[in-house]
Amino acid sequence: MPDFKLHCFALSGNAYKAALFFALAGIEWESIFVDYLGGETRTEQWRETINEQGEAPVLEHGETKISQSGVILDYLSEVTGRFGAQTAEERREIMRWILFDNHKFTSYYATLRFIYGLQKSGETPVVEFLRLRAKAAYAIVDGHLADRAFMVGDRLTIADLSLAGYVFMPEETGIDHSAYPAIAAWKDRISNMPGWRHPYDLMPGPTSL
Numbered sequence: 001m002p003d004f005k006l007h008c009f010a011l012s013g014n015a016y017k018a019a020l021f022f023a024l025a026g027i028e029w030e031s032i033f034v035d036y037l038g039g040e041t042r043t044e045q046w047r048e049t050i051n052e053q054g055e056a057p058v059l060e061h062g063e064t065k066i067s068q069s070g071v072i073l074d075y076l077s078e079v080t081g082r083f084g085a086q087t088a089e090e091r092r093e094i095m096r097w098i099l100f101d102n103h104k105f106t107s108y109y110a111t112l113r114f115i116y117g118l119q120k121s122g123e124t125p126v127v128e129f130l131r132l133r134a135k136a137a138y139a140i141v142d143g144h145l146a147d148r149a150f151m152v153g154d155r156l157t158i159a160d161l162s163l164a165g166y167v168f169m170p171e172e173t174g175i176d177h178s179a180y181p182a183i184a185a186w187k188d189r190i191s192n193m194p195g196w197r198h199p200y201d202l203m204p205g206p207t208s209l
């Protein structure tokens with residue numbers, strides 16, 4: 001029985017960040033399917049017993065139970081010794097990109113992808129706003145990656161894993177990804193690593209609404 005249990009579902013790029021950590025580290029883990037589309041995370045019982053914040057992913061490891069993908073990634077790097085910082089400066093730099101990812105890069109893109117790509121909203125002012133914000137975040141990450149292979153240092157860290165949450169999701173967002181060649185090259189570097197698997201292949205549950 002694996003030590004690590006991850007409450008997750010296939011459509012969740014936030015959960016993929018942790019699932020990808022396990023895949024690339026070659027660490028056994030168990031998935032616990034979250035019926036997000038069925039409303040499980042909104043039930044009182046789920047919030048009382050799994051996560052009061054009402055969000056997936058949630059990691060269980062022995063007595064430890066934590067949510068927030070950035071905290072989960074930080075915890076996993078600490079307890080496994082993989083993909084973490086080697087210096088205090090790197091630790092700050094990793095945290096800086098994880099916070100940027102949570103606030104901007106993942107947040108706007110994931111919401112755009114959900115509304116436009118999965119719910120098929122069509123063009124609306126909200127979609128237009130989210131796309132503009134997502135493109136601005138993509139441009140910043142693309143600029144950072146223009147002259148380096150990974151976000152921090154010269155190797156894959158949890159900063160990359162955080163930003164990689166939604167970039168392999170296949171849904172249409174109306175964003176022209178050819179405008180971000182450094183992100184495309186970084187994605188190739190990650191997907192060519194031993195152990196890499198697509199989110200829909202790594203986590204349980206439906207892959208459409």
Ligand SMILES: N[C@@H](CCC(=O)N[C@@H](CS)C(=O)NCC(=O)O)C(=O)O
Nearest residue numbers: 012013014054055056057068069070
């Ligand atoms: N900042 C959180 C975001 C988690 C998140 O938004 N998860 C989605 C699923 S991918 C969720 O459970 N959303 C529930 C909601 O917003 O009500 C993280 O990085 O873990």
